[in-house]
Amino acid sequence: MSHPQMSSCREFFPNKFNTHTPCKVTSFDVILDWEKYPVIPERLVAAAWSIVGSRWFYKDEIHFHLRVAGDNTHVSLPVRVLTGPDMNVGGLLRQLEGQIVLENQGILCKHNAAEHAQPQGFSIVYGPEPNDGKRDCVYILECGQRESGLHFKVYTSGDVLRLEEAQRIARSTQKLLEDLAYGRLENTALSDIGIISERDLADVWRRNGTVPQAVETPAHETIRRHARERPEACAVCAWDGSWTYKELDHFSTRLALGLIREGVGRDVTVPLHFEKSKWMPVAILGVMKAGGVFLQLASSIPKGRTEAILSVDKPPFALTGADAPSWLADLVRTYTVHDLLSQDTEELSLIPKCSLSQDCVQLFTSGSTGQPKGIVWTHEVLATNCQEIANIQSMGPHTRQFQTASYEFDVSMMETIAVLLAGGCLCIPPEKDGVNCSPATLEALRANSVYLTPTLAEGLDPDAVPSLKTLASEGEILPKHVVSKWAGRVTMFNFYGPAECPHVAACVVDPEAFQTGFAGSTSVCLRWVVDPHNHDKLLPDGAIGELLVEGPILLDRYVGNVPNAAPFVSPTWLHCGCPGVPGRQGRLFKTGDLVRCDDNGNLTVIGRKDTQVQIHGERVELSEVEHNVRRFLKEHVGVVAEMIIPSGYTKPILAAFLVIGDDMALSPCSPGGILKDLIAGVERLADYVPQTFIPAVYIPVRQIPMTVSGKTNRRKLRQMGASMGLEDLAAGHLACRRATGESDA
Structure with missing residues (x-):
């Protein structure tokens, strides 16, 4: 067979693709002994690309065209291949045998992709399907047969697929071709096949070779230092009153002593049931100083769900505001903060020294069993997450943080702790004004920083909040049009992470360059991307896979009737490391989120792999x-x-x-x-x-x-x-x- 003529391919592209002149990015050879393995080249390459494509773009079914380019003929053959995790290589090859029946001198595959980076199938030529019937040419593979094997040239337009990613795909293809050519994978399930090349494995390990260190001081001790150094600085400015750092420290210490007398200590959970109030930060710090575990309950939570949450840990009592609903006393013994404020502040020796490994926070999210799922954070997790927030946003004494999140969400406690760690002021509006982010209340409290979901940010008028300087988005994927609305008005941040590991990624939003789904990275965890069907198969940068997180921001455990081991894994590739970087034992959290990771470790969030x-x-x-x-x-x-x-x-x-x-x-x-x-x-x-x-x-x-x-x-x-x-x-x-x-x- 002769090498296919690129000129014949170029004649084909203007009729089908908007990009007429793709540029060459790399080439490679696959050495084959044709006598030992007389494989039909078309099937071999189609099989390799079916596997690489399904893993790269997280597809269980691939549609592409096999374009045969000879000296005087051009044949385009449609191919459809099932590539689910239960399919094995033999079954895949049998599918191709029934569809690829032409001998040829080369191969050209083209990939049809759906909108929003969720392709319908994969091929060597990749591009979204536009309205005008033409595609943006992204990836072309040119294949020719030689006596020693196959020679490939890879071309891309670079508009959608960056050069580095095109090269990584080529390296994965080369690896798969070599494994397939000698029959080493005949009975192997597709989910058990690794596609990452040695070079790309080394790149990932170079970035993730060292696990980040945790913060070394519990959050309440850092906040107490502010009380000593800046006692008269405003710590809390709420609709129902204010606290200086000195006052916040004083009242939380008095509460801690009262809690200790009631038996609160290590591993004792204290629910906090309040409407928005200046007393919530006092209650949080009081429980932390007593060595207990605080559990925030929003006043809006229905009785049935509150009962389900309290039944998990069966706390001895709850701290409440004066406006607690009467039914709460039917579920648990209740005290107000004033009931427990100690009058004797001389007993400071009773305040325990908390270790970073000690439980600190309990919160509940949606559970797959129909019951709320309890999550436990240690002091290390809380302090490390909140300090990272403060660092990323450059929080300081100048920061006045407007609290919008409901108390049942992890964001609300991080709003509280992060700004206090930085020596700033927490601005607490009335319940209804916080949930709706009332512009009048935000301005009245002189807040200059706020956390909002993109939905709330979209509904807020920038002209109505001139004091606002910082807007952090969290909880939903941030769309481009919301970024555009706030461009030039505030410094915008985008945070990403589930409650189990809240700040996996963050970025300062550049309105000019921002793309929907981009989340960035943080310095407090490592991000690994694996095959969603098999976490023991690491994926290269650029491939869509499930995000695994390693580092000091991970939850300690679940509580209640939840299988603790299921989301935590220690994959085989983590133990193995790579040449030059030793492996290690580890505890990685499976997020269930589908992401892409770029060369610098920045994440783009694609969606969920399950039903959350x-x-x-x-x-x-x-x-x-x-x-x-x-x-x-x-x-x-x-x-x-x-x-x-x-x-x-x-x-x-x-x-x-x-x-x-x-x-x-x-x-x-x-x-x-x-x-x-x-x-x-x-x-x-x-x-x-x-x-x-x-x-x-x-x-x-x-x-x-x-x-x-x-x-x-x-x-x-x-x-x-x-x-x-x-x-x-x-x-x-x-x-x-x-x-x-x-x-x-």
């Missing part, structure tokens, strides 16, 4: 929504929760799809009547779960669509939701739909 979503900044487990909805339905029917964007609407809403089988009679006019009867009981959900856990709409279906791998086809459900208008959803006039199975995920 974010609603108004709170992570919600869809399986918990499903569990709670089932509890209150009149009939036992299937329930699948999903986020949908109805037709004519721009924001996602939480929907519950209800499986109304063929045996359930429907009204001849509309299923509205039977649906209304079916969901009558779900009104009681508000007594048991937060508003974010309650579906906005209920959609009846005859069956749930499935993927080829037997999983719920969530993409199909989202498409179904997108086909309905808000008016139809609101009126309940929903035609009961029969969703058919599709192969897309």
Whole structure:
């Protein structure tokens, strides 16, 4: 066979691609003994690219074209390959045998990709599918056969795929080709195949060779130092009063002594049930000084969820504000702060010395079992996370932090501790003004810094808050249009991280260069990207994979009926290291988030690999929504929760799809009547779960669509939701739909 002519390829591109002249980025050879392994080159290369593509772009099915370029002929052959984790190499090759039947002199594959970096398939030529029918040429592989094996040239336009990433893909392809050519992987499952080359492995380890150090002082001790050095500086400015650092230290110490007399000490949890108030920081620091574990409870949490949370650890009592609901006393013994303030401040010797490894914080998030999931942070985790926030934002005595987050969220405690660590002032608005980020209240408190979800930031008018200088976004993926709205008005930060390891990544937002999903990095943890189906397979920079986190910001453990070991792993590649960098034992947290990591360790967040979503900044487990909805339905029917964007609407809403089988009679006019009867009981959900856990709409279906791998086809459900208008959803006039199975995920 002769080497394919690049000129013939160039004639093909102007008709199909916007970029007419891709540039060469690299070339490589694969040495093959044709007598020992008489493989058909087309199948070999297609198999390698099917594996690399599915791992690089997290796809279980690949669609591409095999373009055969000869001296006088050009043939474009469509190929479809299933590449799920249960597929093995032999099965993949058999799929290709039935589709690739032409002998040729070269190979050209082209990849069709969906919007937002979620491709439909992968090939050597990569580019999104635009409206005009032409693609931006991203990646071209030119392959020719020689006596010693195969020779490849790689071309890219560089507009979407950077040169370094194109080279990494080429190195992964070369590695796979060499392994495939000699039959070393014949019976190997695709999820057990590593695609990272030795060079790319060394690059990742060079960045992650040393685990970052934790902060060495508990947060309350650093805050107390401010009380000694700047006693009259304002620490808290709240709607119901203010504290200087001296006063904050004094009252929190008196409270700590009272708590100790009531038996609070190491590993004793004290729930704090308050509306927004100057007394919450006193309560937090008081519990910390006593050596206990504080658990913030928002006043808006329903009784049912509060009861579920308190049943996990069964605390001896709770600290409350004067406005605590009467039902709280039915669940746990209660004291107000004033009940426990010690009058004897001479007993300071009773205040224990806290170690960094001691439990400090307990918080609850959405759990997959239908029960709240408890998370425990040590003093080390709290102090390290909050000090990193203060450092990134350059907080100091000049900072006046407006508190917006509900007390049940981890952000609220970090708002509190970070600004106090920096010697700044925490500005606490009334409950309703904080949740809605009232511009008038923000200005009245002279706040110059705030944490907002992108949804809140989008709704706030920059002209209404001239005192605001710093805006930090957290809780949702930050979209470009929100960045543009605030450009030139504030210094904007973007933070990313789950409650288990809150500040995995952060960046100062550059309005000119910012891309949706970009999260940056931090200095307090290491970020590893692995195959989402197999955490023992490390991925190269640039590939989409699951994020694993290592370092001193990780939660200590879960509490309650939660499998502690499941999210923590110590992968084999961590033990092995790489040439020049020793391996180690470690404890890595599996986030379940899909990300890309660039050469500098900066993350771009792609989405979730499971069923957890974010609603108004709170992570919600869809399986918990499903569990709670089932509890209150009149009939036992299937329930699948999903986020949908109805037709004519721009924001996602939480929907519950209800499986109304063929045996359930429907009204001849509309299923509205039977649906209304079916969901009558779900009104009681508000007594048991937060508003974010309650579906906005209920959609009846005859069956749930499935993927080829037997999983719920969530993409199909989202498409179904997108086909309905808000008016139809609101009126309940929903035609009961029969969703058919599709192969897309």
